[in-house]
Each structure stands twice: as structure tokens, then as C-alpha cells.
Amino acid sequence: xxxxxxxxxxGEDRDEYFRAVSPPxxxxxxxxxxxxxxxxxxxxxxxxxxxxxxxLNPTVEILRKKLAALDxxxxxxxxxxxxxxxxxxVLANVKTGDHIVSVKDPYTWARxxxxxxxxxxGITVTYIxxxxxxxxxxxxxxxxxxxxxxxxxxxxxxxxxxxAVAKLARSKNIVTxxxxxxxxxxxxxxxxxxxxxxxxxxTKYISGHSDVVAGVLSGSSKQIERIFNxxxxxxGSGIQPxxxxxxxxxxxxxxxxxxxxxxxxxxxxxxxxxHPRVEEVxxxxxxxxxxxxxxxxxxxxxxxxxTFTIRTQSCETIEKFCNSLKHILMAVSWGGHESLxxxxxxxxxxxxxxxxxxxxxSFRLYVGLEEPEYIMADLKQAFDVINDLS
Ligand SMILES: *Cc1c(COP(=O)(O)O)cnc(C)c1O
Numbered sequence: 001x002x003x004x005x006x007x008x009x010x011g012e013d014r015d016e017y018f019r020a021v022s023p024p025x026x027x028x029x030x031x032x033x034x035x036x037x038x039x040x041x042x043x044x045x046x047x048x049x050x051x052x053x054x055x056l057n058p059t060v061e062i063l064r065k066k067l068a069a070l071d072x073x074x075x076x077x078x079x080x081x082x083x084x085x086x087x088x089x090v091l092a093n094v095k096t097g098d099h100i101v102s103v104k105d106p107y108t109w110a111r112x113x114x115x116x117x118x119x120x121x122g123i124t125v126t127y128i129x130x131x132x133x134x135x136x137x138x139x140x141x142x143x144x145x146x147x148x149x150x151x152x153x154x155x156x157x158x159x160x161x162x163x164a165v166a167k168l169a170r171s172k173n174i175v176t177x178x179x180x181x182x183x184x185x186x187x188x189x190x191x192x193x194x195x196x197x198x199x200x201x202x203t204k205y206i207s208g209h210s211d212v213v214a215g216v217l218s219g220s221s222k223q224i225e226r227i228f229n230x231x232x233x234x235x236g237s238g239i240q241p242x243x244x245x246x247x248x249x250x251x252x253x254x255x256x257x258x259x260x261x262x263x264x265x266x267x268x269x270x271x272x273x274x275h276p277r278v279e280e281v282x283x284x285x286x287x288x289x290x291x292x293x294x295x296x297x298x299x300x301x302x303x304x305x306x307t308f309t310i311r312t313q314s315c316e317t318i319e320k321f322c323n324s325l326k327h328i329l330m331a332v333s334w335g336g337h338e339s340l341x342x343x344x345x346x347x348x349x350x351x352x353x354x355x356x357x358x359x360x361x362s363f364r365l366y367v368g369l370e371e372p373e374y375i376m377a378d379l380k381q382a383f384d385v386i387n388d389l390s
Pocket of ligand 1: 084150201203214333
């Protein structure tokens with residue numbers, strides 16, 4: 001399907017709402033029926049029409065059609081957070097006694113679910129280095145029900161060969177779930193590579209303006225309808241109409257934003273690599289990346305998230321660098337208009353900082369929509385501040 005058609009027309013029946021170009025926010029909790037028989041039919045099949053906005057809502061429906069099409073999937077559900085999409089996708093496919101194989105550093109709240117919630121229900125998880133297909137083969141047990149992927153993941157950007165993992169899982173009737181937040185469906189389409197359920201935090205690039213928390217889960221009609229009738233309605237964390245409308249607005253400019261961010265990121269990477277203080281830049285679509293060949297085959301782009309490491313002996317130098325930035329904001333998340341940075345040491349006690357470990361000397365940088373020179377000048381002046389520090 002044509003991307004311009006998806007973003008500008010799909011799901012939008014303007015004859016239904018005064019030919020308004022921007023769709024209405026149908027801010028209602030419930031829908032009224034003219035006859036008892038109509039109400040009966042809605043009770044029988046909530047997935048078939050408007051009944052109650054915890055389930056389906058017309059504004060959310062427009063968004064769902066667009067997001068499913070972008071993923072190349074049959075259907076999708078939109079949640080009030082990416083974490084809720086993760087939770088529903090996993091919960092819908094396990095029962096007591098089951099086993100999950102997960103990549104070793106999934107998103108924080110996926111990991112918490114695996115480590116703290118699922119064990120209470122007798123579900124076990126094996127973490128593996130997902131860069132090698134043999135590790136999946138070796139970790140699968142007779143009771144493995146899910147393979148959980150995130151490609152690339154945050155910080156190190158480890159990739160999994162999605163086609164190979166999907167093929168292996170299919171041969172053993174295992175459901176594959178992939179967190180695609182890094183690439184967005186514009187730059188990677190795991191569903192088309194054979195992954196069963198694809199999710200992303202729409203908080204990031206889909207919103208694009210750092211003003212919405214949301215998540216998307218895409219898959220086959222069968223899986224998605226099943227999840228709608230159980231986890232989605234039961235957890236009750238579906239997206240609200242106003243936030244859905246903001247995401248539709250974000251989608252209009254998604255390709256333009258990603259293009260711009262991709263171009264600026266290249267310039268920022270070149271700047272960082274040319275700076276004597278920088279030891280390494282980690283970015284999946286840079287030729288120095290160990291899995292560059294795989295990245296090129298399954299990703300169309302890398303967008304704006306990268307990790308860089310500096311030469312230093314001390315945590316204080318890293319703190320001084322970050323505290324000196326004038327425009328790049330220190331904050332979690334990414335995908336918005338604004339450039340962001342997090343030093344790894346913010347997650348450590350100062351006493352535990354070990355300069356021998358490159359990871360401790362690293363920063364996660366998100367390149368936003370500012371002028372490239374504005375971002376690079378900010379980094380440069382912060383490097384100047386730490387120039388004389390070890
Ligand atoms: C942010 C993020 C999530 C969680 O999404 P929320 O919308 O914050 O709940 C999941 N996975 C990845 C990779 C993320 O970066």
C-alpha cells in the first residue's frame with residue numbers, strides 16, 4: 001500500500017464528518033442503540049461495532065487502520081503505552097508451566113515482567129545473546145511458547161536475524177514477538193519477515209512531539225481479535241481518543257521527520273568520530289557496527305538513536321559534560337522533536353563507576369529535529385568544558 005495513501009487517506013471517511021480534513025476526536029465513553037436487537041448484536045460481537053470506548057472507538061479506528069497498514073499486518077491494537085502492548089502480547093500467549101526465550105537486554109519493563117511477574121504464575125524465561133541463531137536453537141525447550149525479540153535493542157543495538165528466528169519458531173509452533181520501537185515500521189517490517197506479533201512504543205517516533213504515551217501491537221486478524229476479546233479489554237489500557245488523534249497528527253509528518261533525523265544523525269556521527277575525546281560510536285547503520293551487514297538487509301534506516309563512548313577516568317567528567325549541555329536535554333525517551341542525552345553513569349552509584357568498562361563511559365544520544373549545527377555546537381562546547389579533565 002502506498003505510504004502517502006496510508007498516512008493521508010486510509011481509514012478516513014470524510015463524508016462521515018462534514019468533509020473536515022482533520023478527523024474528529026470522538027470523545028465518548030459509550031454508544032447508543034436504536035433497538036434491543038442492535039444492542040444484542042453488539043453484545044454478541046464487541047469487535048464488530050461501537051459499544052464502549054474501552055473497546056472500539058471511531059477516532060482510534062482511523063489510527064488502527066493506518067498503523068496496521070504501516071506494519072504490513074492484518075490488524076493492530078493501540079494501547080495507552082508501549083509497556084501495555086508488551087504485557088498484552090506476552091500474557092495472551094502463555095499459561096502456567098510455559099517457557100519463554102528472550103533476548104538478553106529487552107526493554108526495562110519487559111524484563112521486569114519476565115523477572116518479577118511471570119514467575120509468580122510458574123512461567124520461566126531464558127535470556128540469550130540473540131545475535132547468534134544457535135543460541136535460540138539451544139535455548140528452546142519442549143514447553144517454549146514465546147520467543148521475545150527486540151531488534152535493535154537500546155544502548156548496544158544488538159540485532160537478531162528476524163527471518164531466521166521466525167523460520168525456526170514456526171517450525172516449532174512458537175509465537176514470535178518483536179519490539180520494533182527503534183526502527184519504526186517505516187524502516188523495518190518484522191511482520192513481513194515472518195514475526196507473528198510486532199509492537200512498538202508509539203510514544204517515540206509515531207507521536208514525534210513528546211506529548212503522548214502510547215503503544216502499538218500488530219499481527220494477524222486472528223491473534224489481534226483474540227487479544228482484543230481478552231487482554232486488551234481486560235487490562236483496559238486502550239488508547240484514549242484524544243491521544244489517538246495526536247498520533248494521527250504525528251503520522252502525517254513521520255516520513256519527513258525520519259528523513260531529516262537520519263540525515264542529521266549521519267552528520268552528528270561524523271562529528272563525534274572526529275572528536276579526539278570520543279572512543280567509539282555505536283550505530284547499527286555505520287560500517288563499523290559488527291552486525292552492519294545484517295542491519296543493511298533487514299533495516300531501511302536507523303533514525304536518530306546512537307551510543308557514544310568517551311575517553312575518561314572519572315564519572316565527574318561525564319557528569320560535567322552532561323551538565324554543561326545548553327540545548328540537548330537530559331531526559332528519557334526519544335523520537336520527539338528535541339535532542340536528548342542520558343549518560344550510562346546516571347544508572348550507577350558513583351562508587352560503582354568503573355572506567356575500565358566502556359559501557360560506563362557511554363552516552364545514549366537521540367538526535368532530534370534541530371539544525372545539525374545547533375546540536376553539534378552544543379556537543380562541542382560541552383567537550384571544551386571537559387577539555388582539561390582526565
Ligand atoms: C519506550 C520503549 C518501550 C515502552 O514504551 P512506553 O510507551 O514508554 O510504555 C518499549 N520498548 C522500547 C524499546 C522503548 O524504547
